[in-house]
Amino acid sequence: MFGIIKQKLPGPKRFTLPFSLSLKTREVIAAYIFLAPFLIFFSIFFVRATISSVNISFYDWRLLRPTRPYVGLDNYVDLFEDEIWWASVGHTVYFTAITVVGTTLVGLAAAVAVTRPVRGQGFFRVLLYIPQLMSVGAIGLIWNWLLSGQFGVINYILSFVGVRPINWLGEPDLVLPALSLATIWWTFGFPMLIFIAGLQGIPEQLYEAAKIDGASGWQSFVYITLPLLRPTILFVTVTGVIGHFQVFGQPYIISGGGGPGRASWTVIIYLYQQAWVAFRMGYGAAVAVAIAIIMAVITAVQFVTISRRVEY
Template sequence: MTAAHSATSPKHIGISPRFAFEPKSSAKRRDGLAALAFLAPYLIFFVLFLAYPFFWGVWISFHDWELVGTLRKFIGLANYWDMFEDPIFRVSIRNTLLFTAITVPVMVAASLGLALALNRENRFHAVLRVIFFTSSVFSVTVATLIWIMVLSPDRGLFAHLFNSLGLQPIAFLGSPDWAMPALTITTVWWSVGFPMILFLAGLQQIPQELYDAARIDNASAWRRLTRITLPSLKRTIVLVVVLQIIGQLQIFGQPLIMTGGGPADRTRSMVQTIYETGFNEWQLGYASAMSLFLFGVMFLASMLQLYISRQED
């Protein structure tokens, strides 16, 4: 063997002779098995806890299926026809869409405003960011109990404010006109921290040179906001809007704890109706049909928002 051949042999350069002349197909197969091994834990979790329950729910929705009992009767699309003829479910659809339409714009505007105000590199604003984010850590039970006390017409914060002004306190949670705005305020206070953090992350990705150049050109604060900040945050805004639409369409804890769906079903949500149908009335097939309808609404809303954003791009 020549010296040149010996210097470049697999053994000399540290490559095992086993893999020195391995076919490409074998190497690809080995890489694929390694990738599958890394993905296996997530795939198992996804199949067992997401994919399987989803398709099982689709199958149940075509049956007259009791939660406790032996009734398992295939009825086709009957649950879906009954769903749209159910006045209680129609009311819950209207309430949920109304709550989402009110809450999402308020949430986006409030979180963006806080992010703009707190986007400063000093200790005081860092403490404020922590304070505003802290409310997002609370459970829905803690957040709603706090606001039940604040909105109490007897000893609540707003009751004392109204009394000091010589006005009659309002029973917000017992009023058909004020119950929904009360839920909106509670939800925004509770959930504003997370979208605020997303906007802060987006703001910190905008090059400072753009603002410096705008100031040199004597651009006003409003023009810097509309010509630099908002266009640069476009993808973050779309992300926040989509996440908020999905989240607010699933509202459940706030009306259940604060109003029980009242007064006069003015705050009853779709998830509350699904929960009561499935676990109080034991109509699991009917509840599954309602759940799939809610899933379809969330999916279409998300796809529409993403489509509009892509068309604007």
């Protein structure tokens, strides 16, 4: 055994080069070799694309037309004056708000229940996360049928409490809550798992101390659990807002491309319609930039609120 080590000791001969590089230089070269594939792909598909998107948005660029006149800010002016755009923004904000509140509440309640010392904890956790794994394609087909006004099972269940059949996907006022219900069903599993991890990080002694002081279960939830979960709640709502604001598949599949009429057009449906149905690339690029700005503002506002609140 010692013999083997002795044999290895003479050191790495294979690095002998005709000229010598300092260790520092070698590390720099190695670093850039390691980074190269990432930087190449990132530059082409992200940096170039982002800059190009802003550039395209200044042109009246239509896919099927040979000329692309420069129009300055016209696309943005048109966008600003388009009622359909603002309606889509409104739908998206409404959908995002109820979906994020819904998934957060259901996820939190499920996490609290599942972290009680109940039997079958692991089983419930695995079961309740199933929908989150499904594709929007599959959940789209399922919920389009469940919500059907004619033969839908949701209406069947409601009929037992005396509710007359409702045309969920045909009523402009009901389609967004209906899509939101489907989305809450689909996506509460992620907040649930994040909340479970958050709850497990709260020291058990705090609850014991509260109990000795005579606190009820609800009181310890409000005065111990919720304040200590604040960072988790903020993570869940921030990721939820970013994710759900980009909703596309649910209106595309469940309510037939954003129907009835344009009642469930979201900003991404609007982008899709402009760029890939009307083939208006320049206008579409302006839409994409606008969406990016809105989302950056929302995220920034959330981060500011977070940092303020955490300071106490």
